[in-house]
Amino acid sequence: MKLDIRTIKKHVMTGISFMIPVVVASGICQALGIMIGGPNVADAVVSLPYIIYKIGNLGLSTLIVPVICAAIAYSISDRPGIAPGLIVGLVCTEIKSGFLGGVIAAFLIGFVVNWMKKNIKLPETMQGLMPILIIPFFSTLICGFLMFTVIGKPIAMFIEAFTTFLENLSTGSKFIYGMVMGAVSGFDFGGPVNKTMSLYSTAMLTDGVFGPKAAHFLAGMTSPFGVLIAYALSKIFKKPIFTKDERQSVISCLPMGICMITESVIPFAMNDLWRVVLSSVIGSAIGGGLTQIWGVGVPVAHGGLFVVPTFTNPGGFVLALTISSIICGTLMFLLKRRLTPEQQEYGLDYSSDDDDKVADVNITF
Structure with a gap:
């Protein structure tokens, strides 16, 4: 099995x-059960809120790792990888090696299954046993044994140590940690850097650590709302900073921001890269830090403002998002230069401006 960065990324x-x-x-079901039944819903075993909570809890605690393990194994080795992926994924859940263990197990399964398909030769009359008996049984046995005894235990120890480290961070360290996560998430508006942070925060989510996803969630909405605030300030203070095409695109940032679709900011960044990126990074960093010191937890991977009621400390999240969006929008308004009527109509190539070294921050009332 040939592996390179692009191939690994594709499978993951x-x-x-x-x-x-x-x-x-699963996350919405679990959070909804807690919202209806209160923090002690797990003890009310005969109630409707408990049933809703338990549906989500079973999904998050039992199903996540087997699903990703089976899916990656399927991507690597096709259908013969699904059954061992599900079973060995359950092994990873049992030994508490989590998301990381599931990913490593999936690549191990893919390697073993592909090796078996290539090297095990059976008589033609027995070929039908390969996909339903030989490959599932032996790949499950080999990979499951290795995860139980050799590979999985060190991974489980690392996951436990890292989770304990995050839980024991001081308030100041949590703020810095959240700033880094927010800045990374707000850097390239759904690009590879943002996707890397999404992968990391989702991995933490499946291991029961909900804080990192809060910073990533916030950054996904900060820049679209920041553009709206910058546009409003440009109207209030009569400083034209958007081209005609940008002004027509501003309104799309509202529904996109609500739905956590940060890609809506890409057209604005393409026209004025460093100012838009810098504003987004600073606003998202501060907001991300606030989510961590305020104990915001996000149990779902996506959903925008529609799933905020399912968060731990949803009011803290909304306040952090408001602060980050105001910072982002204000910085964008101050940093972006004033456009002439011609530039407003036809746009401006910022990269060709020799005198564009200091932003025009004058405000006309």
Whole structure:
């Protein structure tokens, strides 16, 4: 099995695409049960809120790792990888090696299954046993044994140590940690850097650590709302900073921001890269830090403002998002230069301006 960065990413992203709907459905069910039944809903075993909570809890605690393990194994070795992926994924859940263990197990399964398909030769009359007996049984046995005894235990120890480290961070350290996560998430508006943070925060989500996803969630909405605030300030203070095409696109940032679709900011960043990126990074960093010191927890992978009621400390999240959006929008308004009527109509190539070294921050009332 040939592996390079692009191939590994392709297989992992396949697993993520299968896993996210499970995380979203399970997380919303669990959070909804807690909202209806209160923090002690797990003790009310005969109630409707308990049933809703338990549906989500079973999905998050039992199903996430087997699903991503099976999906990655399927991406690597096709259908013969599904059954061992599910079973060995359950092994990873049992030994508490979590998301990371599931990913490593999936690649191990893919390697073993592909090796068996290539090297085991059976008589033609027995070929039908390969996909339903030989490959599932032996790949499950080999990979499950290795995860139980050799590979899985060190991973489980690392996951436990890292989770304990996050839980024991001081308030100041939590703020810095959240700032880094927010800045990374707000850097490239759904690009590879943002996707890397999404992968990390989703991994923490499946291991029961909900804080990192809060910073990523916030950054996904900060820049669209920041553009709206910058536009409002440009109207209030009569400083034209958007081209005609940008002004027509501003309104799309509202529904996109509500739905956590940060890609809506890409057209604005393409026209004025460093100012838009810098504003987004600073606003998202501060908001991300606030989510961590205020104890915001996000149990779902996506959903925008519609799933905020399912958060731990939803009021803290809304306040942090408001602060980050105001900072982002204000910085964008101050940093972006005033446009002439011609530039407003036809746009401006910022990269060709030799005198564009200091932003025009004058305000006309």
